[in-house]
Amino acid sequence: MKHTMxxxxxxxxxxxxxxxxxxxxxxxxxxxxxNKILSALEDCAVIENQPGRLAFTTDSYVVDPIFxxxxxxxxxxxxxxxxxxxxxxxxxxxxxxxxxxxxxxxxTDLERIIISIRDASQESNVAIVTGDTKVVPRGKxxxxxxxxxxxxxxxxxVEISASMARAGDKIILSGxxxxxxxxxxxxxxxxxxxxxxxxxxxxxxxxxQKLLAGLPPGSLHxxxxxxxxxxxxxxxxxxxxxxxxxxxxxxxxxxxxxVRAACEILGLDPLYLANEGKCIAMVAPEIADQALAxxxxxxxxxxxxxxxxxxxxxxxxTLKTTIGGxxxxxxxxxxxxxxxx
Amino acid sequence: xxxxxxxxxxxxxxxxxxxxxxxxTRPFRVMEVCGTHTMAIFRSGLRALLLPEIELISGxxxxxxxTSASHxxxxxxxxxxxxxxxxxxxxxxxxxxxxxxxxxxxxAQGAKIDIVYSSMDGLELARRxxxxxxxxxxxxxxxxxxxxxxxxxxxxxxxxxxxAVFSTHKTMLPPLMALLGDPRLRIDGLLCPGHVxxxxxxxxxxxxAEQNHLACVIxxxxxxxxxxxxxxxxxxxNEGRAEVENGYTRAxxxxxxxxxxxxxxxxxxxxxxxxxxxxxIEGSGLAIREEYAGFDAQSRxxxxxxxxxxxPGCLCGQILKGITAPPACPLFGKGCTPATPIGPCMVSxxxxxxxxxxxxxxxx
Numbered sequence: 001m002k003h004t005m006x007x008x009x010x011x012x013x014x015x016x017x018x019x020x021x022x023x024x025x026x027x028x029x030x031x032x033x034x035n036k037i038l039s040a041l042e043d044c045a046v047i048e049n050q051p052g053r054l055a056f057t058t059d060s061y062v063v064d065p066i067f068x069x070x071x072x073x074x075x076x077x078x079x080x081x082x083x084x085x086x087x088x089x090x091x092x093x094x095x096x097x098x099x100x101x102x103x104x105x106x107x108t109d110l111e112r113i114i115i116s117i118r119d120a121s122q123e124s125n126v127a128i129v130t131g132d133t134k135v136v137p138r139g140k141x142x143x144x145x146x147x148x149x150x151x152x153x154x155x156x157x158v159e160i161s162a163s164m165a166r167a168g169d170k171i172i173l174s175g176x177x178x179x180x181x182x183x184x185x186x187x188x189x190x191x192x193x194x195x196x197x198x199x200x201x202x203x204x205x206x207x208x209q210k211l212l213a214g215l216p217p218g219s220l221h222x223x224x225x226x227x228x229x230x231x232x233x234x235x236x237x238x239x240x241x242x243x244x245x246x247x248x249x250x251x252x253x254x255x256x257x258x259v260r261a262a263c264e265i266l267g268l269d270p271l272y273l274a275n276e277g278k279c280i281a282m283v284a285p286e287i288a289d290q291a292l293a294x295x296x297x298x299x300x301x302x303x304x305x306x307x308x309x310x311x312x313x314x315x316x317x318t319l320k321t322t323i324g325g326x327x328x329x330x331x332x333x334x335x336x337x338x339x340x341x
Numbered sequence: 342x343x344x345x346x347x348x349x350x351x352x353x354x355x356x357x358x359x360x361x362x363x364x365x366t367r368p369f370r371v372m373e374v375c376g377t378h379t380m381a382i383f384r385s386g387l388r389a390l391l392l393p394e395i396e397l398i399s400g401x402x403x404x405x406x407x408t409s410a411s412h413x414x415x416x417x418x419x420x421x422x423x424x425x426x427x428x429x430x431x432x433x434x435x436x437x438x439x440x441x442x443x444x445x446x447x448x449a450q451g452a453k454i455d456i457v458y459s460s461m462d463g464l465e466l467a468r469r470x471x472x473x474x475x476x477x478x479x480x481x482x483x484x485x486x487x488x489x490x491x492x493x494x495x496x497x498x499x500x501x502x503x504x505a506v507f508s509t510h511k512t513m514l515p516p517l518m519a520l521l522g523d524p525r526l527r528i529d530g531l532l533c534p535g536h537v538x539x540x541x542x543x544x545x546x547x548x549x550a551e552q553n554h555l556a557c558v559i560x561x562x563x564x565x566x567x568x569x570x571x572x573x574x575x576x577x578x579n580e581g582r583a584e585v586e587n588g589y590t591r592a593x594x595x596x597x598x599x600x601x602x603x604x605x606x607x608x609x610x611x612x613x614x615x616x617x618x619x620x621x622i623e624g625s626g627l628a629i630r631e632e633y634a635g636f637d638a639q640s641r642x643x644x645x646x647x648x649x650x651x652x653p654g655c656l657c658g659q660i661l662k663g664i665t666a667p668p669a670c671p672l673f674g675k676g677c678t679p680a681t682p683i684g685p686c687m688v689s690x691x692x693x694x695x696x697x698x699x700x701x702x703x704x705x
Contacts, residue, residue, distance in 0.1 A: 189458055260342055266458075267690070269384075323354040323564045325386015327700045333679035334435060 010105040015135025028111060029131065032118040033097070037129040045129035047094060052153035055090035057081060061146040065187050066113070070180070070199030073146055074116035076276060079203045080227070081150040082124055086205035087223040087279065089160040089212060090152030095121070097131040097148055102141035113144065124203040126150070152205075157217050162241035164221040167312040170288035171246060172281040174207065174295050175200065175303045176254040177231050181273025182262045189266070195258030200300075202277035207298045214294045215287055222282035225275070229332040232271035234280055235317045236331040245313030248329075249320045254303040271319075272332045282310065348563030349385070357568035358390060364575040370396045370527060371574060372663050374517065375534035376403030376691030377562055383700035385564040395571065398663045399696070401516050401619060402534050404481040405432045405689035406661060409615040411649040412509045413438035416478045418644055419507065420444060420452035425642075426473045427454045428463030432689040433478065435682060439650040460485075460492040460506070467496070467504035476638045479508040483540040486510045486627055487601035490608040493629070493636045505638035508629055511614055513537050514545060515625035521553045525664045530556035530574040532567070535589045542597025543587045554583040561589040608633050615649060617685055618658025657684035660693050667697040674698060 013020035030039055037045045059081050066073045078095065085092045097117065101110065121128055179200040186197060204225065211220055222242075226234040231253070235246050255270055263270045277300055283291045288306055295301035317329040347353075373379055379399045382388050388397065401407055417438050420427050427444070434445050434456065448454045453473070457463050460477050467475035479489050489506060496504045513534065520526055533546055538559045546557040556577035560570030570588035577584060587593055605627065614626025629637040638644065651658065654672050659665035667673050667686070677683040679695050686694035 190462075191458075257342060264342070264345060319386070321384075321386035322349045322351060323385055323387065323390075324351050325388070325390045325564075327383060327386045327389065330699050333699075 008107040010101045010103055010107065010110065010135055012103050012135050012137065014101070015133060021133065024133065028107075028114055029133075032114045033121065033128045033131075035127045035129070037094075037127070038131065045094065047129070047151070050093070050153055052155055055085050055088050055152040055154050056149070057084040058147065058149040059084060061148070062142070063184065064142060065184070066109070066143055068183055068187050068199055069197060070183060071201035071276075072113055072116050073144060074113035075120045075201050077146040077148045078117055078120035078124060078126070079201050079276060081148040082126055082203045082205050083225045083279070085150050085152035086203070086208040087160070087225055088154060089158040089208060089220070089223070090154045091209060092124070092126045092150055092152040092205050094127055094129040095148050095150045097128045098146070099131070099133045100141055100145040101133065101135045102143050103135055103138040105143050110144070120203070124205065155212070158212060159218070160220060160223050162222050162224070162238045165238055165242040165244060165282040165310055166221060166284070167244055167310050168285050169221055169282040169310045170285050170306050171235075171248060171308040171310065172283060172288065172291060172295065173231065173253060173305055173307045174204070174279045174281070174301045175277070176256045176259065177226070177275055177278065178259045178263065178270035178273035179256065180276040181230065182259050182268065182270070184274070185266065185268065186262055195261065197258050197262060200275055200277035202300050204277065204279050204300070207295065207301055208279070210298060211281070211291060211294055215283070215291055219284040219287045220281060220291070221284070224280045226278060226280055227276060228274050230270070230272040230274060231280065232269075232317070232329045233331045236329065238280075238282065239315045239317050242310070243315045244310045245315065246308060246310055246317045247320065248308030248317065250322050252305050252307045254305050271329065285309070345563070348561070348565045350565065353565050354568065357565055357572065361568055361572050361575060362394065364572050364579065365394055366579050368394045368396065369529040369575070369578050370398060371530045371532050371571065372398050372400045372526075372528045373532040374400040374402040374513065375537065376406070376689065376693075377536070378532060378534065378560065378567065379403070379693055379696050380691050381562045381564070382567060383696045387564050387567060391571075398528065398666070399660070399693035400663055401520065401616065401661045402482070402513065402537075403686070403689050403691040403693070404485070404511070405436055406657065406685040406692045407511065407616045407619065408433075408436065408480050408509055408685065409617045409649045410437075410439040410651065411615065411647050414647050415507065415639070415644045416444060417442055417447055419476050419638065419642060420447040420454060422474070422642065424473050425453065426466060426470060426475045427452070428457045428466050428475055428477045429454060430480065431456045432691070433480065436685055436688045437652070437682065439647070441652070460489045461495070464492050464496055464501060464504050467501050468499075471503060473503060474642070475504050476642070477504070477506045479506045479510050482511055482513050482537050484536040486605050486609065487540060487598075490604040493608050493633055494604070496636055497633065502635070505636050505641050506629065507638040507644070508609065508627055509614070510609065510627040511616065511625055512611070512627065513541070514549070515622050516616060516619055517549060519619065519622055520662055521549065521555065523662065523664070526662060528555070528663070529578050530558065532570055532574070533557055533559040535559060535561045535566070535592060538589065538593045538597070540598050540601050543585050543593055543595045545597065546585045550583050550585050556583055557585045559587045559589045559593050561592065617649070618651070618661040652683045655684035657686045657694070660686050667694040670694070
């Protein structure tokens with residue numbers, strides 16, 4: 001199969017449910033993703049009952065380009081859904097994987113994505129336990145769309161949500177912002193910039209579990225992964241949910257030089273660019289340094305920084321600028337568009 | 342980052358602010374002509390540091406904002422033509438025409454519209470899609486017209502026949518002359534646009550300064566650039582001088598860029614041009630010369646120019662003239678937001694209304 005795959009593309013037959021579908025399932029999906037539950041090929045996965053509250057989330061992935069430095073649509077589909085679970089303090093248990101393929105997608109591209117999904121799933125230690133594949137005629141889709149749903153367990157006493165944020169809390173960002181968004185935007189614009197722009201796509205559940213294990217119970221109040229809309233939009237959502245004022249300091253927000261340079265050239269504000277491997281944490285002030293140390297001990301959190309604090313002011317986000325001025329941060333409106341001059 | 346951090350240095354900024362306050366013996370009003378200045382002043386937090394002694398009002402220098410509704414309607418007509426692809430600057434995507442429709446709507450209906458970073462990218466699209474007519478709606482001022490002239494010359498040189506430009510290009514001085522003649526606009530100084538000035542040269546403002554007895558200072562776009570320009574202006578105002586001064590010497594010379602101007606003069610000729618909110622201004626536009634008529638989309642595709650209708654209630658015209666501030670518009674923040682813009686000043690990220698809405702008026 002692998003030998004001939006290089007010349008082959010996805011045909012409508014692969015979504016028919018017939019022989020071609022079965023071949024695709026056994027020769028590609030099960031070959032790379034197979035596990036006890038998935039390989040049974042039942043209509044649904046049955047997962048043993050475990051103590052705790054169930055967390056459940058879903059997300060669809062339509063990124064263009066499908067391959068980019070630092071990952072591809074497959075890694076995003078695994079990391080993104082795991083991260084949504086992690087942001088409520090849940091320990092991810094299992095993922096579903098649904099693919100909508102456009103007729104004509106090269107099988108080599110599909111295999112490359114499935115291998116990425118396998119690697120991301122193995123590294124995160126979260127299995128794909130159920131799946132589905134459909135094929136749409138050429139022109140009715142765009143190469144590949146992926147939906148993943150995830151379930152996880154929230155341990156007793158863990159209560160993490162935007163409404164738990166408290167006045168006085170410190171705001172921590174787990175690393176540099178804008179890496180994913182600027183990588184995608186420069187690729188789309190067909191620009192090759194000097195420096196090493198790459199997506200930050202990674203799973204955050206291990207980092208979150210380390211925080212939960214290392215911090216006093218109840219001191220980790222809110223977690224958000226600033227994906228679409230960026231850090232600015234996530235902070236605005238937290239301000240709206242908590243009714244508090246979030247004050248952040250421009251100089252303290254980690255930003256890689258390459259990302260900053262690309263933003264200066266393209267006229268983009270990195271506060272509004274998507275991240276796929278970062279979280280914003282609101283923590284009790286007395287344990288902020290401890291939380292920072294725990295994050296920095298993780299490979300994806302080495303650049304973590306306290307970027308601001310919450311106050312009882314009006315529900316809004318304010319930014320202290322580099323030159324000592326202050327401005328209000330509003331959520332993203334529409335898609336970020338490049339400027340003329 | 343080199344060439345950026347030096348100009349955003351907090352200590353230097355504090356020092357310049359101190360110097361500015363010392364140089365200003367009375368409050369004064371400045372019009373910043375350029376949309377990039379408006380955005381930089383808000384984004385850096387400078388506005389909150391300057392008020393109330395120095396009041397900054399935004400001028401007509403946002404290219405998207407001054408594009409007339411009839412020109413947007415013409416772009417929409419072109420988008421609907423078969424075998425036609427539009428290559429546009431991103432901020433044009435959401436600008437409403439006279440009936441509220443945008444190129445984003447046309448795109449959703451199947452029109453072929455690509456967002457590009459330069460007119461040269463548009464030419465490249467034409468090369469890659471020989472079966473289609475690729476049209477570049479030319480908007481902007483002296484900053485973008487030399488590049489567009491070079492693109493049209495390149496298209497001729499490379500015999501690319503399926504590329505055309507719909508020029509609504511404008512020049513900066515005629516509308517400033519017209520605006521400054523309006524007695525409702527009371528300003529003490531003009532913060533002249535840095536990038537436009539790099540082409541037209543500081544000398545170009547001499548008649549403005551003399552005829553209107555106005556301090557004209559050219560400024561760059563970093564916070565310390567803007568402060569330095571304002572210090573020069575404060576000194577002029579105190580001493581009763583009305584001169585052209587260049588506060589952006591690392592980019593702007595007295596004579597400007599003659600080579601770029603020659604390119605523009607080769608391809609374009611001055612024409613009367615309609616500005617959104619300001620109406621028709623004599624000699625303020627650039628049309629493609631007969632020698633390059635093959636690249637003129639308006640004549641080649643026979644696009645009629647309908648009459649402009651402004652959205653009812655929209656005060657963009659007065660805002661562009663610096664007579665009214667955005668919060669005074671009845672639509673501001675209610676029907677008209679960056680997500681659902683009614684007037685053009687809310688669409689472009691450089692628009693005055695978008696700047697006011699996005700960055701707000703910060704107060705404790």
